Each structure stands twice: as structure tokens, then as C-alpha cells.
Amino acid sequence: MALPTASSDERKPPSPLITWVRKFLQAAGRPLFAVILAMVLGMIVIMMTSPGSIFDRFNNALFAYSTLFTGAFGNGQNLSFTLVNVTPLILTGLSVAIAFRAGLFNIGAAGQLAVGGMTAGIIGFTFTSWPGWLLIPSMLIGSILAGAIWGGIVGILKAWRGAHEVVTTIMLNWIAFYVTDYLIDGPYQTKHGADQTDALPAQATLPHIASFYNSTLGTFLPKIVNATQYLVDVGFFFALAALIVYWFIVSRTTFGYEIRVIGQNLKAAKYAGIPIKRNMFLVMAIAGGFSGLAGALQLMGQAPYQLIATAFSIQTTGFDAIGVALLGRMTAVGVLLGALLFGGLREGGTIMQLNANIPGDLVYIIQALVLFSIAAEFLPVLQRTITRFSSRSRKPMLIPATIGGTMEVTNLPTYANTDEDSGAAHNGAEPLNTANTVDSEPDAASSD
Amino acid sequence: MFLQVLFRVLPSSDLWQASLQFAALLLLPALGGVISERSGVVNIAMEGMMLTGAYAGVIIALFTHSLLIGVLGAMICGGLMALVHAIISINFHADQIVSGIAINIAALGLTNFLLFVQTGGQGIPSLSDALRLPILSFGPLTNIPFLGAVLFHQNVVFYLAILILLGIHFLLFRTNIGLRIRAVGEHPHAADTAGVNVHLVRYSCVVSSGLLSGLAGAYLSMGIAGIFNSNMTAGIGFIALAAMIFGKWSPWGTAGACLVFGLGEALSTRLQDSGFSPNLLATLPYLLTLIALVGLVGRTTPPAADGVPYEPGTE
Numbered sequence: 001m002a003l004p005t006a007s008s009d010e011r012k013p014p015s016p017l018i019t020w021v022r023k024f025l026q027a028a029g030r031p032l033f034a035v036i037l038a039m040v041l042g043m044i045v046i047m048m049t050s051p052g053s054i055f056d057r058f059n060n061a062l063f064a065y066s067t068l069f070t071g072a073f074g075n076g077q078n079l080s081f082t083l084v085n086v087t088p089l090i091l092t093g094l095s096v097a098i099a100f101r102a103g104l105f106n107i108g109a110a111g112q113l114a115v116g117g118m119t120a121g122i123i124g125f126t127f128t129s130w131p132g133w134l135l136i137p138s139m140l141i142g143s144i145l146a147g148a149i150w151g152g153i154v155g156i157l158k159a160w161r162g163a164h165e166v167v168t169t170i171m172l173n174w175i176a177f178y179v180t181d182y183l184i185d186g187p188y189q190t191k192h193g194a195d196q197t198d199a200l201p202a203q204a205t206l207p208h209i210a211s212f213y214n215s216t217l218g219t220f221l222p223k224i225v226n227a228t229q230y231l232v233d234v235g236f237f238f239a240l241a242a243l244i245v246y247w248f249i250v251s252r253t254t255f256g257y258e259i260r261v262i263g264q265n266l267k268a269a270k271y272a273g274i275p276i277k278r279n280m281f282l283v284m285a286i287a288g289g290f291s292g293l294a295g296a297l298q299l300m301g302q303a304p305y306q307l308i309a310t311a312f313s314i315q316t317t318g319f320d321a322i323g324v325a326l327l328g329r330m331t332a333v334g335v336l337l338g339a340l341l342f343g344g345l346r347e348g349g350t351i352m353q354l355n356a357n358i359p360g361d362l363v364y365i366i367q368a369l370v371l372f373s374i375a376a377e378f379l380p381v382l383q384r385t386i387t388r389f390s391s392r393s394r395k396p397m398l399i400p401a402t403i404g405g406t407m408e409v410t411n412l413p414t415y416a417n418t419d420e421d422s423g424a425a426h427n428g429a430e431p432l433n434t435a436n437t438v439d440s441e442p443d444a445a446s447s448d
Numbered sequence: 449m450f451l452q453v454l455f456r457v458l459p460s461s462d463l464w465q466a467s468l469q470f471a472a473l474l475l476l477p478a479l480g481g482v483i484s485e486r487s488g489v490v491n492i493a494m495e496g497m498m499l500t501g502a503y504a505g506v507i508i509a510l511f512t513h514s515l516l517i518g519v520l521g522a523m524i525c526g527g528l529m530a531l532v533h534a535i536i537s538i539n540f541h542a543d544q545i546v547s548g549i550a551i552n553i554a555a556l557g558l559t560n561f562l563l564f565v566q567t568g569g570q571g572i573p574s575l576s577d578a579l580r581l582p583i584l585s586f587g588p589l590t591n592i593p594f595l596g597a598v599l600f601h602q603n604v605v606f607y608l609a610i611l612i613l614l615g616i617h618f619l620l621f622r623t624n625i626g627l628r629i630r631a632v633g634e635h636p637h638a639a640d641t642a643g644v645n646v647h648l649v650r651y652s653c654v655v656s657s658g659l660l661s662g663l664a665g666a667y668l669s670m671g672i673a674g675i676f677n678s679n680m681t682a683g684i685g686f687i688a689l690a691a692m693i694f695g696k697w698s699p700w701g702t703a704g705a706c707l708v709f710g711l712g713e714a715l716s717t718r719l720q721d722s723g724f725s726p727n728l729l730a731t732l733p734y735l736l737t738l739i740a741l742v743g744l745v746g747r748t749t750p751p752a753a754d755g756v757p758y759e760p761g762t763e
Contacts, residue, residue, distance in 0.1 A: 163743075185727065322549055
């Protein structure tokens with residue numbers, strides 16, 4: 001409510017850099033709060049489960065966190081491990097984020113990733129005689145298309161049949177997991193009989209960044225020593241490119257504008273004549289494409305370059321992606337930072353378990369706490385309670401509705417009533433149920 | 449070949465016993481989901497609540513050497529997870545899907561974390577027979593051919609699940625409380641105007657869903673498996689979610705869906721020698737639910753206010 005005073009109008013406008021920093025801090029406030037809260041609560045969990053006096057416990061927790069941090073970002077090798085985790089998190093995070101922009105909740109990143117990885121695998125195992133310059137692009141494009149189809153199904157079901165995307169994506173996830181398990185255990189199983197496929201042919205794998213640099217630029221620039229210990233592969237660059245593609249789609253194209261309008265106000269979008277159904281399908285297909293690419297890069301970038309049964313259903317990338325997208329507030333920079341945080345937590349957790357003897361699964365607890373605190377409107381609810389409390393004493397509230405209604409994340413979709421025609425269903429249910437409640441309640445009470 | 453094996457397997461009592469056993473395991477969390485969503489709180493966290501219950505039941509039973517305390521502990525711990533979901537999504541207006549996902553991740557992390565702290569990664573011992581949920585026998589009834597083995601030789605939780613099914617159907621559609629629950633889920637403002645405490649109803653429904661899921665977790669770890677393994681629910685909570693939707697948010701419909709899915713699960717392991725992949729058959733629950741959602745077998749519509757946080761005085 002700070003009204004601009006005359007003097008502030010006369011002041012020189014701040015430089016673009018300062019405005020950008022200020023905007024960034026404003027946007028990052030809530031995610032930062034969420035992360036700090038989660039870390040503090042995670043610390044309490046460590047302190048509760050470790051032995052010794054309260055001082056020992058505190059030291060223990062600090063030690064655990066310091067190994068967590070150095071394990072994630074401490075040296076070049078650990079950082080390269082972290083970036084290996086970050087690649088699929090960026091892509092699936094973008095997948096969730098672009099759907100969020102259109103008001104859709106894509107829980108299906110895990111399934112789209114599985115389908116993409118499987119498709120890349122099938123192409124790689126089938127056309128083993130193709131040269132790398134042909135095989136690698138076909139695998140990448142194949143995975144994007146497969147993911148796009150898997151996501152597009154969700155969009156079609158949502159737009160034309162009103163099936164809620166949360167439920168359909170959960171169902172499609174498990175269908176994807178079981179079908180890939182079937183393919184891995186059946187037609188594409190290795191001769192050795194284990195629950196896995198053969199390894200990809202060598203020309204279908206992506207080189208590691210360090211050795212790639214040494215063999216190209218490194219021929220005339222200084223070489224990286226011990227290149228083999230830096231495991232991150234060139235797939236990371238694809239993820240970075242995807243960030244730019246995402247930024248371009250969302251903020252520089254008509255389509256991006258249209259999906260943002262759909263996400264923020266479906267009615268306005270309808271009245272503006274934006275083709276809602278087509279855009280819902282497209283946005284889910286693009287979301288699926290991002291995740292599908294993640295599956296291919298996982299397979300092609302890292303040893304053992306093979307698909308293993310049940311691996312897709314066990315990995316949590318698709319769900320971590322939701323945290324990444326929410327932490328990043330659906331912006332490209334934010335998704336990158338969120339993916340770095342979650343990828344670092346994952347890698348640091350392993351090191352923490354080795355060096356501090358604190359179970360690495362603590363990382364999942366921290367991730368869950370981040371999700372809780374970013375989803376729960378702790379700050380607005382507190383504010384609202386205080387406002388109501390203080391204004392009650394002064395005068396009777398005439399406009400509680402407007403104060404109570406300050407929900408910040410209105411662009412998050414809700415479970416019911418999001419399909420565009422359900423207004424009618426809601427109205428249909430309304431008189432029926434009010435009648436039920438008011439009329440039949442005395443009857444029910446008297447029959448007791 | 450496939451049909452031959454199918455026809456050989458179908459009349460065996462063993463198949464139907466396993467179907468009913470799995471159906472009961474699905475029914476408990478699915479009914480929890482029905483109550484929670486009927487009151488207007490989306491619950492995709494049955495998986496996490498089950499896992500918590502499965503873990504807590506085994507640990508508490510081993511610690512106290514008491515089966516009953518173990519089962520109660522499993523239910524209470526499932527209920528506590530649900531309480532977190534309730535606080536976060538009812539009081540703090542969190543997106544209920546995000547909160548549900550967070551519960552699932554938290555349950556996985558917490559059970560693995562505590563398991564490691566307690567045993568140093570060794571895993572916990574399996575339960576002795578005295579601490580396992582017993583299989584009930586009904587004397588002479590057990591000797592009836594086919595039916596005896598299928599219906600009268602089941603785990604105690606199976607019979608409990610049937611009682612709970614009847615109880616929840618009665619509660620939802622024959623009592624004042626049930627009317628309130630449904631009113632809150634369809635139109636909380638109208639219910640509030642009529643004097644129903646919306647938050648209280650939603651709290652009790654979400655916590656009940658946690659109690660039921662916790663019981664199902666205990667059934668899994670203390671009844672069927674006799675041991676707790678990391679991430680042992682492995683998607684059962686999501687099949688229960690599918691069953692709830694396939695059953696159109698009604699107790700009987702959900703029970704029917706659980707039967708179909710239970711049969712599918714039991715068949716999938718028994719059709720292996722026909723060359724039919726159990727993995728492909730395992731997609732059946734999800735495919736059926738998708739088909740139901742698309743509206744090929746009648747429209748499935750969730751309760752009108754499902755997932756919408758309620759704030760008094762807004763509309």
C-alpha cells in the first residue's frame with residue numbers, strides 16, 4: 001500500500017541491472033524461503049536421529065550439511081557428477097513448467113521420459129549398422145516424438161474429453177513403466193538373460209564433455225588433465241539449449257502468449273478467441289517432447305548405456321521435476337537453478353552417506369519439505385490471519401471476501417472444474433446439493 | 449496356447465483366493481481415497497501413507513512384541529501422514545496434488561532414512577508368526593470345495609475390509625454425517641451456510657483415509673509379506689487411486705474395480721507359462737481407468753469441490 005510520493009517520482013529511474021536484480025530477488029523470495037525452511041527442518045531430523053548431547057547433534061548436522069555441499073559442488077569431479085543429474089532434471093522440469101504455464105499439471109514426466117528412453121533404445125538397438133551422425137539424431141528425434149505422443153495423448157484427452165490430466169498422466173506413467181519393462185524383459189532382452197538390454201553400439205553414445213573438448217578444441221588449446229574423471233556428457237548442452245528453446249517459446253512467440261493467457265484466465269482466453277483445445281494438445285506434446293529427450297540423453301550419455309527393467313519406475317526424476325518447476329517459478333533461469341539444487345542434493349546425499357554416515361535418503365525428505373513449503377501458502381495465510389485479527393478490533397469487516405481471496409498461485413490448476421465445460425456441471429450440481437443439505441438434513445436428523 | 453492356460457487357471461481356487469487377497473489390499477486405501485475426495489480433498493498420497501504404515505507396523509510390532517499395537521501404530525502413523533496433508537492443504541491452501549506428491553516422496557525418504565539409521569543398511573528381520581496378521585479359519589466352512597478356500601481362508605484384514613466397505617457405504621449414504629461429507633465435497637459454501645463445520649469434516653475425512661491406508665500397509669508388510677522392504681508398496685497406492693476413479697468415487701463401484709484389478713494381478717503371475725507377459729497384463733488397471741475416464745463407459749465426474757481449498761466468505 002506504499003503510495004508513491006512526489007520525491008520518488010522525481011528520482012532518476014534505476015539502471016536496468018538494478019531493476020533486474022530487484023525483480024529477481026522479489027521472484028526468488030518465496031523459493032528461497034522454502035529451501036531454507038526445508039534445510040532447517042532437515043537439520044532437525046538429523047539432530048533427532050543422531051546420538052550424543054544436543055551440542056554433538058548440532059555439530060553432526062552441520063558436518064552432514066557441509067559434506068552434502070562439498071559432495072555436490074566441492075570439486076570438479078563432484079560437480080560433473082551433479083551435472084549428470086541436472087541434465088534430465090532440467091528437461092523434465094521444463095516439461096512440467098511449460099504445462100504449468102498453460103494451467104495444466106504434468107505429473108507424467110516420468111512416463112514420458114520412459115517412453116522417450118525406450119524409443120531411443122529401440123532405434124539404437126535396431127539400426128546398429130548406421131553411422132553415428134545418422135543414428136544419434138534419429139534417436140534424439142525419435143525420443144522427442146515418442147514423448148510428444150505420450151504427452152499429446154494427455155492433451156487430447158483433456159481438451160476433447162475433459163479427462164483430468166493429473167489422473168491420466170498417473171495412469172499413462174504406469175502404462176509406460178510396464179510396457180518398457182515388457183520390452184526390456186522381452187524382445188530387447190540381452191542374451192545373458194538378465195533383466196536388461198544390451199549396451200548401445202559405441203557410435204550411438206554421446207561423448208563426455210571433457211574428452212570431447214580434448215579431442216576437438218584441445219588439439220590447439222590447453223588440454224584438460226584427467227579428462228576421464230569428469231563424467232558429464234554433451235547431453236548437458238542439449239539441456240541448456242532446451243532452456244533457451246523454452247524461454248523463446250514462452251516469452252517470444254504467439255503460442256507462448258496464448259498458453260499463458262489460457263493458464264491465467266481460461267475465460268478470457270475463450271473470449272479472445274484463442275484456440276484452447278489445439279493449444280492444450282500442443283503444450284502437452286511439447287512438454288512430453290522435453291521429457292522424452294531427457295530419457296534419450298540418460299540412456300545415451302552415461303554408462304552402462306543400456307536399459308534396465310524397473311529402472312524407470314524407481315527413479316524419482318519425474319516427480320523431482322515438479323519441485324524444480326515450482327522452485328523455478330516456471331522461468332528458464334529458475335528451472336536451471338532448481339535443477340542444480342535438486343541434482344546437487346542427489347549427488348551430495350550419496351557423498352554424505354559415505355563420509356558423514358547420514359543416510360542419503362535425507363535428501364528425499366528435504367525435497368518433500370521443499371515441495372510442502374513452496375505449495376503451502378505459509379506467508380499469505382499468516383498475513384491474512386494477522387490482517388483479520390487486527391482489523392476485527394477496529395471495525396466490522398465489510399469486505400472480508402476480497403481480503404480472503406488473495407491467493408497468489410491462482411495459475412496452479414485445481415483438480416475439479418478445470419475443464420472448460422465443467423461450469424455447466426457445477427451449476428447443475430449446485431441446486432441439487434443445496435437442496436439436499438438444507439431440506440433433507442432435518443429428515444435425516446429425525447430418523448436417527 | 450494362451451486360452452488353454454487361461455481356462456486351466458480360471459477355475460482354480462488358488463487364483464480367486466489371491467485375487468480377493470489383492471483386492472482387499474487395494475480396497476482399503478481406495479476407500480480412504482473415496483472418503484477424502486468425497487469431502488473435497490484430493491488424495492494421491494495413499495501410496496506414501498501405505499508405505500509409512502507398512503514400515504511403522506513392522507517396527508512397532510518388533511519393538512513392542514505385540515501384533516495389536518503394531519497394527520494400531522501402523523494406522524496411527526498413516527493417519528499422521530494424512531494429518532500433514534490435511535494441515536498443508538486445508539489450512540495453508542496448498543495445491544493438494546503437490547502436497548500429495550510431497551507426502552509420497554517424504555514417506556519414501558523417511559522410511560528409508562529411518563531404516564538405515566536403525567539397522568545401518570542391513571534391513572530388518574522378518575516377523576515371527578506370532579507377530580504376523582493371522583489367516584482366519586471358519587471350521588467346517590473352510591472345507592467347502594472352492595468357496596471354502598476362496599472365501600473362508602483369508603487374512604483377518606480381508607474380513608475387516610469387507611466390514612469397512614459396508615460401514616463406509618452406510619456412513620456415506622445412510623447417515624447425517626455422510627450427507628455432511630458429501631455436501632462439503634460438492635458445495636462447501638452451501639454446507640457452511642447450513643451449519644456444517646467444513647474444515648472439521650475435511651480433517652476427519654483426510655485422517656480416516658490415512659488410517660485406512662496405514663491399515664493396508666500393515667496388511668502388506670505384517671500379513672502378506674511378513675517383512676518390510678524398502679519401497680515395498682511399489683505403486684499399489686496408485687492402483688488404488690485408479691480403482692477409486694474407475695469406481696466413480698462410490699464405495700461399491702470402488703470395490704468392484706478392486707475385484708477386477710485384483711483378478712488382473714493374480715492372473716498376471718499365473719499366465720506366465722502361456723508366454724503372455726505379466727508386465728503387459730499389469731497395465732490393465734491403468735488402461736481400464738483411462739478408458740473409463742475418456743467416457744467410453746459412462747462419464748466419471750469427481751465431486752464438484754474436489755481439490756478446491758475452502759475459505760469462508762469467498763465465492
